[in-house]
Structure formats: C-alpha cells, structure tokens
Amino acid sequence: AQSVTQLGSHVSVSEGALVLLRCNYSSSVPPYLFWYVQYPNQGLQLLLKYTTGATLVKGINGFEAEFKKSETSFHLTKPSAHMSDAAEYFCAASGNTGKLIFGQGTTLQVKP
C-alpha cells in the first residue's frame, strides 16, 4: 500500500533562510506527487505537482521540488523564506486512481 511520510511535524527557519521540507513515499509503481499548502482557516492549495517528465518541478510562490526515484523522495525547497510562507504543508501521492494519500503535514514557522 502507498504511504507518504513527512519528516518533521514542525520546521522553523529565519526569514531569508532556505526552506527544506522533506517527503518520502512508498509505492510499488511510480506515483504522481503533489505538495499542498494550507493557511490558517483555509482549504488546501496546490503548490506544485510531479506527474512525468522533468524531475525538478517549479511551483507557485518560489517553491520547487525534486523527484528522486532512487531515494523515493520529493522534498520541497525555497531559497529564501518569507514571513508569508508560514503555513502547514502537505505532501501527497497518487497512483492512477485519482485518490491521494497525504502525509501528516509539516508546520512551517518563519521567524523574523
């Protein structure tokens, strides 16, 4: 069965520092991978997705993620954190059924 693991339920960075949120998946077939962001009292918003093709995927708000099949990872990065990036981030994986398996979520805190 597919599963998604996000390492670290809370990550704290200083404004301007690199953001790195980790995601590993387990799957017997190459998955489709997604990162979503959830701001307080809002629904989830898609940041970026990987389906096929280029393994480095760029998303909104300066975020990007790299699909590494050998490491079964899909880590999310941003070179310079902004205060507005403080939110909860979810990694998700899907086979070809359309059903998403979500990780536990990582809360990003950005310190001034």
Added chain:
Amino acid sequence: DAGVIQSPRHEVTEMGQEVTLRCKPISGHNSLFWYRQTMMRGLELLIYFNNNVPIDDSGMPEDRFSAKMPNASFSTLKIQPSEPRDSAVYFCASSLASWTGTVYEQYFGPGTRLTVT
C-alpha cells in the same frame, strides 16, 4: 470559476442532531472527495465519487455517516446522529479524472468547521 463551494462554513450543533454538509464541485470535474481534518488524526479521506458513483467509502467512520451525489454539481455528507467526536473541519475537493490514467490535482473547498457539543 468560483472554485469548490462548501456550506455552511461553520456549524455548531448538539449531540444527537442531524448535520448535513454541502458541496458544489468545480464545473466539469468528474471526481469528488470528502475529507475530515482533526489535530489528532490529520487529514482523512472519507469517501470519493467518480461520475456521481461512490468508488471508495472505506474511510467513512461508521454508519452514522452517509454521502450522496445526486448529480454532477452537488454532494452532501450527512451525520446522523452527531457526536462530539465528530467535531472537525470537513473538506470537499474535486478533480478531473481521466480514464487514460492521467491524474489531475484536486481542488479543495474552504471547509466546514463542525462543532458538536
């Protein structure tokens, strides 16, 4: 497009009462998903529909929960009778599923915050 619409945004009810949550998916989408989010259990998929047909309801916690999708533009999630442990944020999401296996992203509504006292 208005996105996925959910109503009500907030619901406070007493234990034992019936609760109905509503969702209007994005026009043209053929898959609809109901999720529940709590601090303890995170984000859980309750049920999903494809072309108005329930495909997987294995996440529905018990018989008190039921979901329907009478047409492509409307779905309901009903809890009867409600219990305090049902307090959570309930999200509806929709997507466009392709029979060729292409997976499209899910678009989430703003959620309904349910409090059962």
